[in-house]
Amino acid sequence: MDPNAREVDMIWLTAQVFLPLAVAVLLLIVPGRFRELLRWLALFGCAATLALSLCLWVDYYHRVLEYRSDRSVSSMYHPDSRLDARVEHQQSLTAKPVPGPFLSIDLVTIRPWISQFDVNYALGVDGLNLLMVILTSLVTMLAVAASWKIDDRVKGYLVLILTLESGVIGAFLSLDLFLFYVFYEVMLLPMYFLIGMWGGGRRKYAALKFVIYTLAGSVCLLAAMIALYTVNVRDFVDQNVVLRQDEEMARRDPSLLILEAKGRIEVHSFDIVTLSKVGRAAMLVLTNQEHRLAVRGVGKDEPHQPAANGSVELFAPGVDREAALARLKASPVCNRTFQYVIFALLFVGFAVKVPIVPLHSWLPDAHVEAPTPVSMILAGVLLKLGGYGLIRIAFPLCPWAAAELAWWIGLIGAVGIVYGALVAMGQTDFKKLLAYSSVSHMGYVVLGLASWSSADNSQYWEMGVNGAVYQMLAHGITATALFFVVGVVYDRAHHRELNQLGGLTEPMPVYTGLSAILFFASMGLPGLCGFVGEFKVMMAAWAFSPPLAVTAILATILTASYLLWAWQRAFLGVNEKTKGYPDVSAREFVILLPLVLFAIALGLFPSVLILSWVEPSVAGWVENLAPLK
């Protein structure tokens, strides 16, 4: 029997990514007139995806994090359980002459996809992306539940939402830059149609703007991806790959073998883990610390313990250190311009999605025009991809440029926080206000990531990154909920003008209560989910650069004021027009309640619920990068 057939986690991960798409295909077969059936099927599909992601979470928690803690190393933080280690192991298995046997419990799968361009179908789970996947499936399920009122072309609508979910989950789980890019782009198409076909009055303009901005960002990614792909990574991959490459060349073109001496073999890769090693090595060379570069040992008990002498083991086992170092120094990757350009391209590519000021102007238009459920997904999920891309790709792949530019990135984040809050204050359209508040909130993510203090107090940076991740989660919950809150009132008033609302407390008490909690959570009140992330980010920012921290802290006053003012205008007072509005329906209540509960629970028990299993991944991430400075 083929041992590879038993790699169960490959099936798990693939199902996690493609289940929504499969449901979408199923929906295509159902005739369009069975609207209710279509909706229930879609909801069921989303629920199954959520269930699957929770199973994956249990699997990750018990089999990856705890299983490894067999030695004296404290539980959950075992180096072997880190994503890098699991990917390395899987890669060495793949590189064997006869690949396998692959582990079914490491939640990493790597299979060749496009051999000519070394593209792999590589998926893997760690705390970071698992958190995002769970958030995605939750938000999408609630969005589908919130879509019951959409009557126009239901089938197409649901198919697009499910396709979008597949694209997002795929992007989160990809470990291969190319695969990531494909999923990242795949999301563009459904979003274009969802905004353009089911949106409000200026939907066509908003959809076009969304696509042009996102496309401009993603061609930057494409250029960076191509440049990174041409980097020679032969000293960073399993040496069996180099051997195989030799044979491959001989097979393709016998004449090449003569020309290509073995020392000139080049190995290229889209693998994020490998490319990140190259990036780190380049950083050491660029900061004149190349003596710290070392070859990874084979068969050691604790392969990833940071060595006492400060050496960083990046070269693959079996590599001649001196030759590898010479090759590395000669390659363009150790060129300052190259690093700056690539980082800038990656940063801009993700900044559009986050969105970071001044690339944000598509967001208010898209939010205002999109139907409520699409706004929920856009705010709750899509923006997170930008932040996730910065964490998973931009920073690890070009750490040197990121470190050099850290203060400026932090500044951009702080400016985003203040700018978003100030503009939000001037809005009278409820949705537009929330859109700008998203810009403001996502600024914290950028600031947290950027607070790269020196190696000695890396715990602050770790706090900042933890805060950034937590902020993404919190914003995912509150923004989703608040957009639904707007949707509820829009269904009754058919407009979103804050100045014409008001007096909702009396006719809609339950609704008022639930949305008050959400507003306070978004504001960052202690005890609710918004507080944890912002607080951690501010702590880290303080250690990094007090002026930026002060800016961020002062901006909370702005945040509080525009949210409170908006709440006051929408809910308080007396308004004849809103008197007759019915309170939330059962369906609306069922959608809002879990979000409210999460907003409270995540504020009260951040470490038990989330950080306990996300932190090991973040710690591993920081441990990779922090000692380089």
Added chain:
Amino acid sequence: MPLDAELARLDATLAHDLLRFGPELLLCLGIVGSLFAKLFRAATRVQLVPFALLLTLVALGLVASDAQDSAVFGGLLRLDSFANFFRVFLLLTAALVLALTRLTGLPDATDSADFVTLLLGGTLGMMLMASANHLIMVFLAIEMASLPSYVLAGFLKGKGRSSEAALKYVVYGAAASGVMLYGISLLVGQLGTAYLPSAAESLGAAFRSGGFSLSLTAGLLFLFVGLGFKLAVLPFQFWLPDVFEGAAAEVGAMLAVASKAAAVGLTLRLLFVLFQHVPIPAVTETVSAALAGVAVLTATLGNVAALVQTNLKRLLAYSTIAHAGYMLMAIACIQRPAAAAVLFYLAGYLPMTLGAFAVVAVLRSLTGSEEIDAARGLLKRSPVLGVCTAVFLFSLLGVPPLAGFAGKFQVFTAVYRTGAFHAAGGHPWLGTLFNVVLAAGVVNTVVSAGYYLKVLKAVALDDPTDETPLGEGVAVRLYLLLLTAAVVVVGVWWDPLTDLTWRAAVGLG
């Protein structure tokens, strides 16, 4: 050379050569057959397109089963993996265009004999272009491909615009091929031979003995003027939008896909064979740099001009100019991996461009209009057609995981690698140049979103002016779904095709 011995040698291999030339001979048979069909009264009312389709498919089968690599007919033609790639490509395009004309009813029964003759004749010429190994064959093949194309462009009877398109095409085309022939005459005189491999040796020798003479340079330049005209690259692109707008969309598809592919094949062959003995830096610093510049300008012009078009065929015409620009970016590298990238680009270009033209043809046959407004609300009027159009447009734009992206990715990667190769090889300015080319390609992609999305907006977002279902037949749907499936499959599953293109590119020169 003793003539008798040469003749005896040709005679000995004749049977074998004719056998390998079988697909082309089949096409000749089709041409002669359809010409004769006009003679018989009973046969004039028979629709000949299905027969031609069958013949093309048989020829396709013959080429696909041909895996040898040799020069035939005393070296006039070279039937290697590279030529075979194009023979398959061209026959496939011809078959798909023939099928399309059956669906849209372009030639009626009385016209079908003419149409078949011209289409098969053009395909034959293009196949010769891809396998030409001798400058006589190069010129003969180009004329063989061009003459039927001129007439096809004017095939819409009684339409003033169509005859105007044909007039413009023939006037410009004849001038370009005249210039090219003059260039060939200078070239063969200077090199002493028209057989490409020997000509390449002479060219190398001429270069080593102190550079190119004026007449040699002029000859090369005129030769590339003719190729540039067929490829429709700047500054020889002016004829293409007019011809495409005037000609029927089916003919436009043939010109956009097959004619362009054949020109790309011939250009690659000439570049790789002619310059193989000239030292690399000399070639890259002149030919490559010039081609790269032309490529950037062509792509930019095509994309910018397309932004303001309202006629679908004209818009697609500028889009094909832009795509020729992208392909030329990789051709300019003059490296094998880049050639493989171009071939892959073509393979993706076939279904998406043909599909886009097919949609226009279907729209014309059902609504009578070819303006963007005719496509308004297409998604509502015919969901299948609308979805297929969206896929073609996204693929043309280069969105993964579709064929257009696969091609574009490979082209861009080839360009970047060439830049890195030159930068490492001590030519930093060439490295910079190719990086600029890559940047231009990337920016162009964003610009092209402007007009592709304009069409997509009409198709998907705008409300139809006429709410009635379009009522296209099941066969039309199947045809378009087939092309859509091809676009997706080529975009997702690269491996078989990359193997093929790589082998074809290795066989080159």
Added chain:
Amino acid sequence: MTELGLTHFLILSAFLFACGLLCIATKRNAVGILMGVELVLNAANINFVAFTRYLPGFRIEGQVFAVLVIVLAAAEAAVALAIILNFYNNRGTVDVDQANDLKG
């Protein structure tokens, strides 16, 4: 006066070529342009024949070239004249400046 050599023929053909190009560029009458094309083709033909005479290794190839070009020129002229006639039937003119329906 030296003996008549290859260069003289090349100069003649270059002159013809230039005349042909000028004719193509300036004539507004489609038939006139076609005549310019014929001049260019014949310029090339003079080259071929001259090379046949002066390059020993090119004896057969050059003649074949010349004969083929004559045939192709005839074919091209036939097709072009047919198209021009068709245009004339539609418009009543053969002035290429009148071919301006297609623009943009």
